[in-house]
Amino acid sequence: MTWLVWRVSPFITSIFFILGVFTLFEVLVDWIKVKLHSKDINIKDHTVESVVGITYMLIFSFGMQYSILGQSYSWEFMNFQLIAIVFCAYFLNIRIPYYFLFPIVLLFMIYNSSVEYWESWCHAITLIIFYTVMNKGYLWSRKLKSPLFFYLATGTFFGALLWYFMKVKFGFSWTTYVQELSYLVIFELLLYSYVRMLFRDDRLKARLAEVASHDALTKALNYSAYETEVKYLFKNSRDNNLSFSMVMFDIDHFKRVNDTYGHLAGDRVLQHTVDVVQTILNANDSSVKLYRTGGEEFNVLFPNYDLRGTQIIVEEIFTALNHLKVSFDNKEIEISVSMGVSQISNKDVTPNDFYKRVDNNLYYSKKHGRIQITTI
Numbered sequence: 001m002t003w004l005v006w007r008v009s010p011f012i013t014s015i016f017f018i019l020g021v022f023t024l025f026e027v028l029v030d031w032i033k034v035k036l037h038s039k040d041i042n043i044k045d046h047t048v049e050s051v052v053g054i055t056y057m058l059i060f061s062f063g064m065q066y067s068i069l070g071q072s073y074s075w076e077f078m079n080f081q082l083i084a085i086v087f088c089a090y091f092l093n094i095r096i097p098y099y100f101l102f103p104i105v106l107l108f109m110i111y112n113s114s115v116e117y118w119e120s121w122c123h124a125i126t127l128i129i130f131y132t133v134m135n136k137g138y139l140w141s142r143k144l145k146s147p148l149f150f151y152l153a154t155g156t157f158f159g160a161l162l163w164y165f166m167k168v169k170f171g172f173s174w175t176t177y178v179q180e181l182s183y184l185v186i187f188e189l190l191l192y193s194y195v196r197m198l199f200r201d202d203r204l205k206a207r208l209a210e211v212a213s214h215d216a217l218t219k220a221l222n223y224s225a226y227e228t229e230v231k232y233l234f235k236n237s238r239d240n241n242l243s244f245s246m247v248m249f250d251i252d253h254f255k256r257v258n259d260t261y262g263h264l265a266g267d268r269v270l271q272h273t274v275d276v277v278q279t280i281l282n283a284n285d286s287s288v289k290l291y292r293t294g295g296e297e298f299n300v301l302f303p304n305y306d307l308r309g310t311q312i313i314v315e316e317i318f319t320a321l322n323h324l325k326v327s328f329d330n331k332e333i334e335i336s337v338s339m340g341v342s343q344i345s346n347k348d349v350t351p352n353d354f355y356k357r358v359d360n361n362l363y364y365s366k367k368h369g370r371i372q373i374t375t376i
Contacts, residue, residue: 018083018187019194025056026198050094057084058104062111070113075166079184082162083191085127086155089134091195096135101128119169123162130158151192152185159184215292217267218274226291226299233303234351237344245302245310245343246354248362249317252336252370254296265328269335270296272326277317284313299358307343307375314341314373322371338365339373 029052036043061084064077088094105124106115114120133154141150159181167177213225221229230246237244251257251273258266274290277298281288291299300317302310318339325332340361348354361374368374 014080014183014187018080018190021060021080021084022087022191022194025053028052028056049092053088053092053094054096057088060084062108065108065112069111072170074112075170075172078162078166079180079187082155082159082184083187085131086134086188087191087195089131090138090151091191093135093138096131098128098132101131117169119165123165123169126158126161126165130154130162133158148192152188155188156181156185159188218271218292220274220278220290220292220298222291223293226293226301229289229291229301230351230355233301234344234348234354237303238348243304243306243309243343244354245305245307245341246358247300247302247310247314247317247339247341248293248358249298249300249321249337249339250294250362250366251296252338252366257333257335261328261331261333265326265331265333268328269326269333272324273298273321273335273337276320276324280313280316280320284316288313305343307341310341310343314339318373336371338362338370340365341373341375 029049032052033045033048036048061081064080065074068074068076102124105127109115109120109124112120134151137150137154141147144150163177163181163184166172167174213221215222233244236242251269254266254269257269270292274292277290277300281290281300287303288305289301291301293299300314302313318337321335321337323334323336325334327333340358340363342354342358342361344354345357348357357376361376364376365372365374
């Protein structure tokens with residue numbers, strides 16, 4: 001129809017069709033991720049991609065085959081189906097054991113009325129091996145200077161085998177065989193380029209998000225990230241009656257450090273402070289986050305922690321930072337910190353109410369001699 005009506009080669013329309021199918025998949029997955037995140041459903045993005053990917057590609061493959069069931073040209077959509085397999089096995093890296101793949105392939109053979117043909121069984125076994133090799137080889141190929149070589153060589157080798165079994169079964173010419181195999185290689189190259197483009201876009205978005213949410217000097221999360229997270233945690237804690245605590249600390253007499261040793265020394269002190277605190281948090285609980293919310297002021301958010309629960313981590317941070325010596329320009333700068341700690345209260349109407357109480361505790365520590373923790 002594409003040639004008779006529009007004078008466009010079916011090969012050209014196939015390219016746009018394949019790109020459209022995978023673009024729709026990306027849109028669908030992104031929409032599902034947004035919906036799940038908006039409902040606070042904690043499911044890994046890769047799990048979503050895997051479940052949606054398998055479901056989507058099975059519907060795609062079985063749906064396309066439906067229109068040519070029982071026909072002498074029922075091999076016509078095989079390249080589309082192989083590309084779907086490559087996408088799931090290599091790019092989505094969906095781990096499916098071979099013993100789970102076998103029932104899927106057998107169901108397709110029954111659906112396609114091809115169980116009685118030996119060529120179809122050879123095709124099915126080769127297909128399972130193809131998926132497994134592509135899937136297992138994904139991580140290995142990432143270590144190569146040119147992963148495209150593994151990807152293309154594997155796809156071409158198995159594609160040649162799979163198309164050979166179809167040639168024997170349906171008896172079409174070698175010209176058709178070479179043409180279909182060539183189309184498969186071109187489709188694989190297009191898919192590789194397309195997915196690489198999407199991944200680059202995702203990496204760019206991730207990088208921009210990181211820049212927007214992290215402090216440029218210390219690499220700690222910044223005030224903007226703090227504001228977003230504290231609103232979410234505050235609401236979640238109030239709605240679900242969960243514990244939520246916060247620690248605020250700053251470096252004592254930080255202006256004196258800048259005035260005495262210079263601003264570069266002050267920068268080094270801030271960086272070293274963040275490194276020490278982040279190391280402690282990583283060793284204890286990765287859900288506890290550190291934020292640089294001001295010049296020398298930092299906040300640590302403790303989701304699902306009451307005051308007693310924060311004690312071990314808070315005291316470890318306090319001990320590590322007080323009298324910490326930071327080396328700079330052949331000098332050692334000794335620092336100390338003051339802290340304020342509190343947990344969410346029923347009297348807190350907004351996150352700012354909570355923040356003010358923690359801030360007041362910090363102010364109390366500084367006003368009454370510094371180098372202490374105030375918990376009220």
